[in-house]
Amino acid sequence: MNFQRIMALVGKDLKKMLREPAILFMIILFPVVLTLAFGVSFGAIGGTQPTTFQIGLINMDSSGSYPQYSQSFIGNLTAKEILKIETYSENQTAQSDLSQGKIQAVLLVPSNFGESCYSYLTAPANPNLWVNTTLQLYLDSGSMLASQAIPPIIQQILIATIYGEQQTSIALPIQIGSPSLIQVSKLTMFDYMAPGIFAYAGIFLTMTVAQSFAADRENGLLRRINTTPTTATEFMTSQAISNMIAALIQVVLIFVMAYIVGYRPNVSIASFAIAFIIVLVFSLCNVGFGLITATVAKSSGAATGLAFVFIMPQMFLGTFVGIALSSVAQAAGKFVPSYYVTDALTSLFLRGASVSSPVVLVDLLVVSVTSIAVLLIGILLFKKHGKA
Amino acid sequence: MKEMAIVLENLTKKFEDVTAVDGLSLQIEKGELFGLLGPNGAGKTTTIKILCGLLEPTNGTATVGGYDVQRDSAKMKELIGVCPQDTAVYPYLTGMENVKFFGNLYAMPKAKLKENAEKLFDKLSLSKDADRRVGKYSGGMKRRINLIMALIHDPEIAFLDEPTVAMDPQSRHAVWDFIKGLKEQGKTIILTTHYMEEAEELCGRVGVIDHGKLIALGSPKEMMKENEAKDLEDVFIKLTGRRIREGL
Numbered sequence: 001m002n003f004q005r006i007m008a009l010v011g012k013d014l015k016k017m018l019r020e021p022a023i024l025f026m027i028i029l030f031p032v033v034l035t036l037a038f039g040v041s042f043g044a045i046g047g048t049q050p051t052t053f054q055i056g057l058i059n060m061d062s063s064g065s066y067p068q069y070s071q072s073f074i075g076n077l078t079a080k081e082i083l084k085i086e087t088y089s090e091n092q093t094a095q096s097d098l099s100q101g102k103i104q105a106v107l108l109v110p111s112n113f114g115e116s117c118y119s120y121l122t123a124p125a126n127p128n129l130w131v132n133t134t135l136q137l138y139l140d141s142g143s144m145l146a147s148q149a150i151p152p153i154i155q156q157i158l159i160a161t162i163y164g165e166q167q168t169s170i171a172l173p174i175q176i177g178s179p180s181l182i183q184v185s186k187l188t189m190f191d192y193m194a195p196g197i198f199a200y201a202g203i204f205l206t207m208t209v210a211q212s213f214a215a216d217r218e219n220g221l222l223r224r225i226n227t228t229p230t231t232a233t234e235f236m237t238s239q240a241i242s243n244m245i246a247a248l249i250q251v252v253l254i255f256v257m258a259y260i261v262g263y264r265p266n267v268s269i270a271s272f273a274i275a276f277i278i279v280l281v282f283s284l285c286n287v288g289f290g291l292i293t294a295t296v297a298k299s300s301g302a303a304t305g306l307a308f309v310f311i312m313p314q315m316f317l318g319t320f321v322g323i324a325l326s327s328v329a330q331a332a333g334k335f336v337p338s339y340y341v342t343d344a345l346t347s348l349f350l351r352g353a354s355v356s357s358p359v360v361l362v363d364l365l366v367v368s369v370t371s372i373a374v375l376l377i378g379i380l381l382f383k384k385h386g387k388a
Numbered sequence: 389m390k391e392m393a394i395v396l397e398n399l400t401k402k403f404e405d406v407t408a409v410d411g412l413s414l415q416i417e418k419g420e421l422f423g424l425l426g427p428n429g430a431g432k433t434t435t436i437k438i439l440c441g442l443l444e445p446t447n448g449t450a451t452v453g454g455y456d457v458q459r460d461s462a463k464m465k466e467l468i469g470v471c472p473q474d475t476a477v478y479p480y481l482t483g484m485e486n487v488k489f490f491g492n493l494y495a496m497p498k499a500k501l502k503e504n505a506e507k508l509f510d511k512l513s514l515s516k517d518a519d520r521r522v523g524k525y526s527g528g529m530k531r532r533i534n535l536i537m538a539l540i541h542d543p544e545i546a547f548l549d550e551p552t553v554a555m556d557p558q559s560r561h562a563v564w565d566f567i568k569g570l571k572e573q574g575k576t577i578i579l580t581t582h583y584m585e586e587a588e589e590l591c592g593r594v595g596v597i598d599h600g601k602l603i604a605l606g607s608p609k610e611m612m613k614e615n616e617a618k619d620l621e622d623v624f625i626k627l628t629g630r631r632i633r634e635g636l
Contacts, residue, residue: 007492229494
């Protein structure tokens with residue numbers, strides 16, 4: 001294989017991608033518009049950042065020896081405009097509301113809070129006489145703003161309660177426990193759709209490959225390349241590389257757009273890497289479908305229409321569209337490669353599966369085997385019947 | 389003994405029940421500018437396609453530069469440059485990008501590619517338009533870039549399939565001068581045309597094909613003398629009873 005030839009072919013294809021308006025739309029603008037449209041329609045975009053933090057409060061010191069301290073602390077919390085305090089009688093209910101995103105934090109005032117305050121005020125200079133205790137704070141891990149802003153506000157109010165407004169830092173018998181970050185399940189519809197959108201955009205590579213091959217055949221360009229020393233292996237390698245680059249651009253664009261509209265999958269770099277690999281392998285499958293389409297199609301116009309023979313089943317049965325399908329249609333989805341791409345990405349992004357989990361590895365295996373098989377069939381068919 | 393660039397022996401190509409090339413035998417010397425004449429559908433382009441390795445013959449053999457076109461097509465393709473009858477160019481690439489793309493397919497060194505490209509653009513008066521996209525070129529400019537793409541790698545053997553068709557007279561004469569220059573460099577050129585004056589002007593020897601068969605072979609002057617004709621068009625009429633542009 002000659003590297004110079006492969007790079008020339010890849011360079012030519014990339015220039016085509018950027019310079020031909022129809023291809024530019026399909027590869028770059030379409031995924032951007034699609035993600036933005038679905039993100040706006042089904043995601044959290046358009047909302048405003050909260051100007052107040054809703055905090056659930058459980059006071060376990062209401063019947064203690066010195067309840068006036070906890071009441072004073074709660075009064076100071078309530079007086080703070082940035083906080084909206086909601087009182088709960090039991091921790092379980094408060095935790096439930098936190099996990100559903102109804103409130104952004106839960107603060108648990110311990111039963112010896114008043115006793116601790118009293119011990120400090122009677123012997124401020126003798127820590128040995130203090131009754132030490134801890135305020136428990138639980139925070140919404142999905143809200144970076146809340147998890148960063150709430151602990152210092154509570155700390156400030158605690159100091160003000162015990163020592164007065166002017167004090168900013170002082171040793172106290174009461175500590176705020178390391179905030180426990182709570183996973184909040186406030187997923188939008190878009191969170192469920194996003195994995196399928198990655199597969200959805202890739203499916204349309206079938207159309208661009210089919211159009212491109214059929215047009216180059218119509219214009220005598222494939223024949224012309226065939227009069228040069230370029231081998232079939234070099235040509236197909238260049239096609240694989242340029243379409244994988246296209247898929248990579250699509251994945252990055254979709255992810256950036258999804259991030260902009262509020263998509264925040266809580267996954268590791270390794271999960272992202274494996275997601276990229278799955279989508280790149282899937283692009284080879286679509287090159288194969290594109291070649292099969294170009295073999296059958298008589299013209300580039302016909303190739304556009306015929307490409308939907310492969311696009312439609314993959315789109316309806318194997319992407320986010322499948323969420324609302326009947327059980328029969330969902331079972332049929334297992335026969336299209338895009339289903340396994342969506343399933344793997346859903347497992348990684350939504351279910352929090354690790355890269356080594358069996359479901360992800362099986363999906364990757366199915367996508368790889370199918371993609372190589374479809375690509376080989378496409379190459380053989382195009383070589384035998386499609387080049388004329 | 390003269391070295392042969394191209395040898396055809398009983399070359400035949402059938403498409404279902406149509407015989408496009410019918411037992412063609414021919415030898416073309418190295419450095420020769422050979423014209424393949426005949427009306428549309430006579431079998432000229434099919435013959436060229438077989439010689440370029442694009443079609444497999446039904447019968448017979450063909451060697452180009454000493455390589456069998458079927459068995460050694462990879463080596464043979466390194467020797468040849470092909471200018472197709474229909475302009476085959478990438479409209480979204482500039483003229484220079486099209487030419488460099490093909491130069492890279494022949495794995496040319498960068499410096500040599502640049503040097504050859506500049507020389508050819510200059511000779512065919514396209515230097516000013518080298519960085520414009522080919523989609524914006526006129527028909528004549530596209531045909532000239534089509535020719536440059538075939539010759540960028542300085543091939544030993546060039547197949548020029550109707551290189552001046554649909555060109556204005558000025559462009560056609562520029563291309564004729566260019567082809568004469570190639571001949572002076574010792575290149576073997578196989579030119580197909582149905583312009584008789586083009587063959588008379590350029591070719592040392594011509595072969596006339598009709599219905600896939602070689603019906604006459606020789607220099608234009610010899611043919612005109614043998615057939616007591618005033619030009620090659622007249623020769624064709626005397627051989628077939630038809631004018632060459634009437635076709636079949």
